[in-house]
Amino acid sequence: IKNNMHKYSDKFNFLMYKTVESTNTIARKMAINGAESCTVILAEGQTNGYGRNGKYFFSPYGTGIYMSIILNMKKEKKIFKSSLITAAAAVAVSKSIEEISNKDTQIKWVNDIFINDKKVCGILTEGALSFEDGKLDYAVIGIGINVNFPKNGFPKEIDDIASSINAEDNIKDADIENNIDIRNILIAKILENIYEYYFNNAVFYDEYIKRSFLIGKKVSINIDNKDYIVKVLGIDKTFALIIEFQDGKVERIISGTINYRGL
Ligand code: BTN
Numbered sequence: 001i002k003n004n005m006h007k008y009s010d011k012f013n014f015l016m017y018k019t020v021e022s023t024n025t026i027a028r029k030m031a032i033n034g035a036e037s038c039t040v041i042l043a044e045g046q047t048n049g050y051g052r053n054g055k056y057f058f059s060p061y062g063t064g065i066y067m068s069i070i071l072n073m074k075k076e077k078k079i080f081k082s083s084l085i086t087a088a089a090a091v092a093v094s095k096s097i098e099e100i101s102n103k104d105t106q107i108k109w110v111n112d113i114f115i116n117d118k119k120v121c122g123i124l125t126e127g128a129l130s131f132e133d134g135k136l137d138y139a140v141i142g143i144g145i146n147v148n149f150p151k152n153g154f155p156k157e158i159d160d161i162a163s164s165i166n167a168e169d170n171i172k173d174a175d176i177e178n179n180i181d182i183r184n185i186l187i188a189k190i191l192e193n194i195y196e197y198y199f200n201n202a203v204f205y206d207e208y209i210k211r212s213f214l215i216g217k218k219v220s221i222n223i224d225n226k227d228y229i230v231k232v233l234g235i236d237k238t239f240a241l242i243i244e245f246q247d248g249k250v251e252r253i254i255s256g257t258i259n260y261r262g263l
Contacts, residue, residue: 011195022049023068031070032128037198038195045061046059046144051124052111052122060151064144067144067190079135082136085139087208088204089111089190092204095207097186103165107211108213119162120163120164126142148166149167214260217232219232221253228245236252
């Protein structure tokens with residue numbers, strides 16, 4: 001152990017905290033300063049966890065996994081699109097949750113993981129593009145998972161859309177210690193999978209598609225602050241969404257926020 005840096009595996013280095021503002025903020029600073037791939041920042045709780053579009057990510061102490069993984073593409077001369085990294089992380093998390101819980105998971109394009117129609121995990125990939133060639137210099141994969149049910153429940157605003165892997169009952173303080181193992185196992189499985197996808201180019205497209213529950217659905221999509229009702233025709237190999245507008249126009253979309261409820 002050096003400066004709070006733990007080496008539990010020969011592939012990953014861990015920097016572990018009790019409470020931080022956001023593991024992604026820490027990871028980004030480290031990535032800018034040239035941190036190695038497979039540096040992992042973990043916290044028991046976050047005071048300012050955030051998701052896509054700067055949205056607050058509820059990160060109560062002791063019941064979830066708040067993890068950021070640094071990948072340094074520049075150093076490894078790897079060419080990986082950010083959509084591919086996010087999708088790889090989504091599959092890594094989904095598969096790992098299924099293995100430890102025996103529950104089925106679904107992936108909502110591109111980065112949310114659901115159990116029984118409720119969100120249990122959000123993933124936010126941030127990175128920097130090189131000025132010279134437009135390729136990713138580094139990426140930070142931020143993963144937030146609700147593992148146990150939060151002691152005081154979820155905030156009202158997300159109570160009907162969020163859940164945890166162990167959703168049965170509120171856990172007591174004493175249980176937090178006992179439940180640490182399941183989080184450790186989950187973290188180890190997720191990292192193993194991400195390693196395979198990133199370094200060994202293991203394929204994950206089919207695994208993604210089979211859990212993707214938007215295909216064939218009519219959804220509302222927000223693109224550049226405008227809402228459209230569209231039908232999702234599919235997801236291509238680059239993880240772009242293929243959608244059909246009401247006027248019959250078909251387009252390939254690489255970012256946007258989907259709302260599928262009530263349609
Ligand atoms: C989303 O739901 O839009 C993505 C949520 C990502 C949350 C994780 S928790 C660890 C890391 N640190 C953050 O501040 N965000 C990510």
